[in-house]
Amino acid sequence: MDNLIATLVSPFQFTFMQQAFYIVILVAIPTALLSCFLVLKGWSLMGDAISHAVLPGIVLAYVFSIPFIIGAFIAGMLCALATGYLKENSRIKEDTIMGVVFSAMFALGIVLITKIHSNIHLDHIIYGDPLGASWQEIIEGGVIALLVVTLCLLKGKDLLLFIFDPQHAQAIGLPTKVLHYGLLSLLSLAIVTALKAVGMILVISMLIAPGATAFMLTRQFQSMLIISLLIAVFNSVLGLYLSFFIDSAPGPTIILLLTANFIGVFIYTSIKNRNTEKLSSSPLSVE
Secondary structure (H helix, E strand, O other): HHHHHHHHHHHHHOHHHHHHHHHHHHHHHHHHHHHHHHHOOOOHHHHHHHHHHHHHHHHHHHOOOOOOOHHHHHHHHHHHHHHHHHHOOOEEEEEEHHHHHHHHHHHHHHHHHHHOOOOOHHHHHHHHOHOOEEEEEEHHHHHHHHHHHHHHHHHHHHHHHHHOOOOHHHHHOOOOHHHHHHHHHOOOOOOOOHHHHHHHHHHHHHHHHHHHHHHHHHOOHHHHHHHHHHHHHHHHHHHHHHHHHOOOHHHHHHHHHHHHHHHHHHHHHHHHHHHHHHHHHHOOOOO
């Protein structure tokens, strides 16, 4: 029995695992909250675009010896601003523009990283490496998580109105452009933090799966936020914990658990809705 308990708690005895748990939790909090807004607004492709677009920013940040988070944030915002400008000044749909912009920036990042001799590990950028998280990255993640939580508490209702009815939000005097680019800024910051945990390829799942799963379980926005947060944090911790024993990559393990949650909830709600429809459509027996 003692050996079993010692084995179960063994991941928490290593400093690198403790730091990894901190970073995945701090990534799960902002991505879970933002995923609710993204799902409701239909911005899943925007998250994918920004996550790919940060690569040239990371490489150039290395060249100019500045923190990666600054370069990645600037590149992400440039992608968002370029998408917005092209949408407003052309007849092309937003999803088409995003496909062109993010693929071009990602390709630029690949070219730069192959031409510049550096110690940047492309695999760590693409797939994430929470086991190598430093205390500085944990502090940065904590600041970003606190910022996202604070702004969601202060401006959550305004953002929700902006998402569902931007014309009405503008008519009553809300700063819609500030809300628009503020949401994009928070999204960029969350993606930059999530790069360390799950990488730029898988971060889109962290930004969509918790909110999409919560959306199927409730119609109340506050409940959706709480459910999304619980799903993201629980699966992030469990995925990292399981990866220690099965010797798998932590990021993909977390994403697989989030996907399994989504599929399970989808099946549950489908069966529940089908049973409800049968009960409502069945004729009443008259004796």
